[in-house]
Amino acid sequence: MLLVLPFALVALPWLSQVPSAAAGKPCSVTILEGSTIYVEYNTTLSLNCTSSCEDTQDMNWETSLKKKTVRGGNWTSVELSDVTLWNTSVICYALLRNAEDTLQQEAAVIAYRPPVSVNIVLDEEIMEVNRSYPITCNITNVAPLRNTLVSFRRGEDTLHVVTFENTGTVEGVNLQLTHNHIAQKADHRMPFSCLVELDLQPEGRLFKASSKNVTVRTFALPEKPTIDMPLYVEKGSEVTAKCQVSGVFPAEEANLRLTLNGEDLNATVKRMDGTMTAEAQGSPSSAEYTVSCSPILWDKVKVTENIGYVYTFSNPVLQVTDANTKMGNDVTINCSLAEAEPADIRFNMTVGGAPLSCEEVSLFQQLCTLPAQMKDHAKEVVCDVQLRLPSQIISKQASARLNVTYGPVFSDSDCPSVQTLVEGRTGTISCRAEGNPAPYIKCTKDGNETSDFARADSGTYLCTATNSEGVAGRNVTVTVEYQPTISDIEVIEPKGVITKGETVTLRCLASGLPPPKYRWSIPKVESVTYSSDNSTITVHDAQTHHSGSYACSITNAHGSHKLEKNIRVTDLMQIILAAVLGAAAGCGLLTAAIGYYLYYRAQKIRKYKLQKAGQASTGQKLMPNGESSATH
Ligand SMILES: *[C@@H]1O[C@H](CO)[C@@H](O)[C@H](O)[C@H]1NC(C)=O
Ligand SMILES: *[C@@H]1O[C@H](CO)[C@@H](O)[C@H](O)[C@H]1NC(C)=O
Numbered sequence: 326m327l328l329v330l331p332f333a334l335v336a337l338p339w340l341s342q343v344p345s346a347a348a349g350k351p352c353s354v355t356i357l358e359g360s361t362i363y364v365e366y367n368t369t370l371s372l373n374c375t376s377s378c379e380d381t382q383d384m385n386w387e388t389s390l391k392k393k394t395v396r397g398g399n400w401t402s403v404e405l406s407d408v409t410l411w412n413t414s415v416i417c418y419a420l421l422r423n424a425e426d427t428l429q430q431e432a433a434v435i436a437y438r439p440p441v442s443v444n445i446v447l448d449e450e451i452m453e454v455n456r457s458y459p460i461t462c463n464i465t466n467v468a469p470l471r472n473t474l475v476s477f478r479r480g481e482d483t484l485h486v487v488t489f490e491n492t493g494t495v496e497g498v499n500l501q502l503t504h505n506h507i508a509q510k511a512d513h514r515m516p517f518s519c520l521v522e523l524d525l526q527p528e529g530r531l532f533k534a535s536s537k538n539v540t541v542r543t544f545a546l547p548e549k550p551t552i553d554m555p556l557y558v559e560k561g562s563e564v565t566a567k568c569q570v571s572g573v574f575p576a577e578e579a580n581l582r583l584t585l586n587g588e589d590l591n592a593t594v595k596r597m598d599g600t601m602t603a604e605a606q607g608s609p610s611s612a613e614y615t616v617s618c619s620p621i622l623w624d625k626v627k628v629t630e631n632i633g634y635v636y637t638f639s640n641p642v643l644q645v646t647d648a649n650t651k652m653g654n655d656v657t658i659n660c661s662l663a664e665a666e667p668a669d670i671r672f673n674m675t676v677g678g679a680p681l682s683c684e685e686v687s688l689f690q691q692l693c694t695l696p697a698q699m700k701d702h703a704k705e706v707v708c709d710v711q712l713r714l715p716s717q718i719i720s721k722q723a724s725a726r727l728n729v730t731y732g733p734v735f736s737d738s739d740c741p742s743v744q745t746l747v748e749g750r751t752g753t754i755s756c757r758a759e760g761n762p763a764p765y766i767k768c769t770k771d772g773n774e775t776s777d778f779a780r781a782d783s784g785t786y787l788c789t790a791t792n793s794e795g796v797a798g799r800n801v802t803v804t805v806e807y808q809p810t811i812s813d814i815e816v817i818e819p820k821g822v823i824t825k826g827e828t829v830t831l832r833c834l835a836s837g838l839p840p841p842k843y844r845w846s847i848p849k850v851e852s853v854t855y856s857s858d859n860s861t862i863t864v865h866d867a868q869t870h871h872s873g874s875y876a877c878s879i880t881n882a883h884g885s886h887k888l889e890k891n892i893r894v895t896d897l898m899q900i901i902l903a904a905v906l907g908a909a910a911g912c913g914l915l916t917a918a919i920g921y922y923l924y925y926r927a928q929k930i931r932k933y934k935l936q937k938a939g940q941a942s943t944g945q946k947l948m949p950n951g952e953s954s955a956t957h
């Protein structure tokens with residue numbers, strides 16, 4: 326039977342469908358399992374083939390596999406045990422009774438191996454962000470490869486897929502696939518796995534197999550931490566060290582460790598958006614100290630170290646003997662320092678900012694002498710010590726204030742020797758004096774102190790300043806000014822009746838300081854002259870039109886005053902003419918005229934006598950511009 330087949334195959338065209346001789350209808354042979362059949366490798370495959378032809382005489386299978394055939398009327402089934410061929414085919418054929426045709430149907434039989442063992446291999450489960458790490462998927466004995474798909478997965482996400490669509494390999498193979506993954510923050514604490522899918526659809530099944538999950542951790546420690554601390558620290562003082570590092574991931578799982586000379590400090594750690602800061606205090610004891618800062622993430626550590634120095638610098642001690650001293654005494658100033666390390670120090674001794682002359686007793690001591698002077702009072706003595714470190718200068722000071730006592734001293738600016746006051750206005754002599762303690766000042770004239778200054782208080786005052794250290798005196802000339810007043814307008818000449826043609830002289834009798842300015846208001850200005858200061862007015866060749874009111878006004882800085890006087894110029898000739906012409910006037914008038922003449926003469930004699938008497942006592946003469954005036 327098997328021997329016949331090759332001939333049949335060669336002689337007859339392979340047909341799966343022929344028109345049925347009996348019915349005239351087309352009929353066919355069909356392998357019920359389809360034209361492509363997947364079978365798991367090394368297992369048994371059962372196939373069934375049917376013929377639709379009425380005149381089917383015989384049916385059989387052709388295969389290179391070990392077979393066990395069962396025949397029905399118009400069907401045949403075969404059992405193929407232990408399929409160990411990866412790619413083979415089977416043929417079902419039917420021999421028709423009344424025809425010489427042979428109908429056949431071929432099917433491809435492909436063995437498969439479902440993925441059973443999938444392993445994921447990561448070199449490191451802690452990965453640094455942005456670095457590449459290989460992820461390997463190990464899959465044992467899978468076939469066929471072209472239906473195999475391998476996914477590298479992170480959680481539910483697919484990172485990478487490998488397919489083998491065009492491969493010719495049909496046998497089962499072990500796969501070792503590597504994907505280089507760039508670590509990301511998103512990977513942190515995510516499960517990584519390999520998924521293998523063997524997709525035999527639509528003819529076969531879809532097999533899936535996944536590796537175990539490997540949880541990875543990712544981290545970032547990109548930067549070196551920076552340490553902020555003082556380069557120099559005074560011995561015994563506390564140093565604050567700060568450390569900062571950015572870009573730390575995951576910051577919440579990281580820590581910052583600060584050490585001082587290798588010993589852990591109790592640091593306060595803060596985290597903000599991947600930036601971590603730590604702050605701690607410590608007291609270094611050695612001359613040199615080291616602070617280290619280490620961000621720690623699980624077993625990952627990045628260390629930075631800084632070196633600082635410890636110096637010794639005691640406070641300067643300033644002794645001033647005596648800070649309370651009398652002017653002229655020597656003040657001794659002693660400034661010393663207990664210790665300084667490094668011993669590079671400079672003293673700067675000053676009083677009121679000016680340098681003091683000092684002697685260097687030792688590297689650590691200065692001794693200065695200051696002859697106390699007035700100007701040194703209340704000044705500060707400063708002992709400024711500088712410690713010179715290689716890149717820094719540290720200074721410390723001690724100071725004391727001087728109290729130099731000295732007797733009173735007058736100066737022209739504080740107590741002018743010429744002063745002016747105004748009568749009636751509050752005001753007193755302006756006089757101060759320097760001195761320590763502050764001196765007491767008193768100004769007297771003839772032993773008396775004045776409070777309300779009047780014109781009579783002008784004169785020289787003796788001002789005295791007194792304190793515990795002594796007394797000083799100063800003469801102050803005081804002028805008391807006052808407002809002007811006119812006491813009278815005196816007719817100097819003529820005495821008595823002013824007759825036409827006479828020369829009339831009027832004087833405005835006034836007082837005032839400073840001397841007032843005079844101004845006249847008169848009836849007629851012609852043939853009138855003034856004295857140089859305008860205090861006196863002279864009418865030459867007086868006429869009746871010069872009669873009237875003569876007003877004198879005076880002014881100085883403190884006020885003004887005005888007084889008027891009526892002057893009458895008489896025409897004697899008119900009177901005499903009237904007497905002569907007035908016949909009716911008779912003796913009475915003549916007697917009156919004679920009487921008047923006699924009276925006039927008497928007045929002239931009286932005036933002469935008065936002038937004689939006035940010349941004898943000039944001291945009492947009226948002074949128009951005098952400070953004092955007296956009327957006689
Ligand atoms: C097929 O399977 C049998 C047992 O099930 C085993 O003994 C044999 O070695 C297998 N053959 C192959 C080629 O794997
Ligand atoms: C093969 O198929 C035919 C038709 O469907 C059926 O009658 C027969 O029982 C089948 N044989 C086997 C072994 O299943």
Ligand SMILES: *[C@@H]1O[C@H](CO)[C@@H](O)[C@H](O)[C@H]1NC(C)=O
Nearest residue numbers: 375376377378379398399400
């Ligand atoms: C096979 O033969 C049986 C009777 O012998 C018939 O009932 C059936 O329809 C036939 N099947 C085909 C596919 O022709």
Ligand SMILES: *[C@@H]1O[C@H](CO)[C@@H](O)[C@H](O)[C@H]1NC(C)=O
Nearest residue numbers: 412413433435469493494495
């Ligand atoms: C099986 O072999 C045949 C012939 O050698 C070939 O054409 C076919 O592509 C192969 N099938 C697979 C799945 O490799």
Ligand SMILES: *[C@@H]1O[C@H](CO)[C@@H](O)[C@H](O)[C@H]1NC(C)=O
Nearest residue numbers: 444446463464465499500501
């Ligand atoms: C992966 O498979 C290869 C070959 O099958 C094997 O040599 C290797 O040891 C496997 N690796 C791991 C980690 O299982």
Ligand SMILES: *[C@@H]1O[C@H](CO)[C@@H](O)[C@H](O)[C@H]1NC(C)=O
Nearest residue numbers: 479480481516518536537538
């Ligand atoms: C692996 O992780 C994924 C995603 O979280 C989850 O769906 C799956 O069940 C896990 N597999 C195993 C074996 O734990």
Ligand SMILES: *[C@@H]1O[C@H](CO)[C@@H](O)[C@H](O)[C@H]1NC(C)=O
Nearest residue numbers: 589590591592593594604605
């Ligand atoms: C560390 O500092 C914290 C807060 O500043 C404090 O509560 C704690 O007692 C300190 N621990 C030690 C050992 O000094």
Ligand SMILES: *[C@@H]1O[C@H](CO)[C@@H](O)[C@H](O)[C@H]1NC(C)=O
Nearest residue numbers: 673674675678679680707709
């Ligand atoms: C000393 O101190 C005074 C006042 O502070 C300063 O003006 C002067 O420059 C200093 N002299 C030196 C040498 O430092």
Ligand SMILES: *[C@@H]1O[C@H](CO)[C@@H](O)[C@H](O)[C@H]1NC(C)=O
Nearest residue numbers: 649650728729730761762793
């Ligand atoms: C200065 O010394 C005088 C005299 O000893 C004293 O009365 C005064 O109170 C002192 N002043 C200060 C500011 O110490």
Ligand SMILES: *[C@@H]1O[C@H](CO)[C@@H](O)[C@H](O)[C@H]1NC(C)=O
Nearest residue numbers: 770771772773774775781782
């Ligand atoms: C000083 O005052 C006394 C009494 O108060 C008085 O008698 C004397 O005249 C005054 N001396 C002068 C110059 O004013």
Ligand SMILES: *[C@@H]1O[C@H](CO)[C@@H](O)[C@H](O)[C@H]1NC(C)=O
Nearest residue numbers: 785786787797798799800801
């Ligand atoms: C004040 O003047 C008087 C008189 O001229 C004089 O004796 C006295 O010494 C002067 N006093 C002072 C402090 O100048």
Ligand SMILES: *[C@@H]1O[C@H](CO)[C@@H](O)[C@H](O)[C@H]1NC(C)=O
Nearest residue numbers: 842843844845855857858859
């Ligand atoms: C005197 O008075 C006249 C005007 O009346 C004036 O021009 C002159 O300046 C005055 N002279 C003085 C010294 O006051």
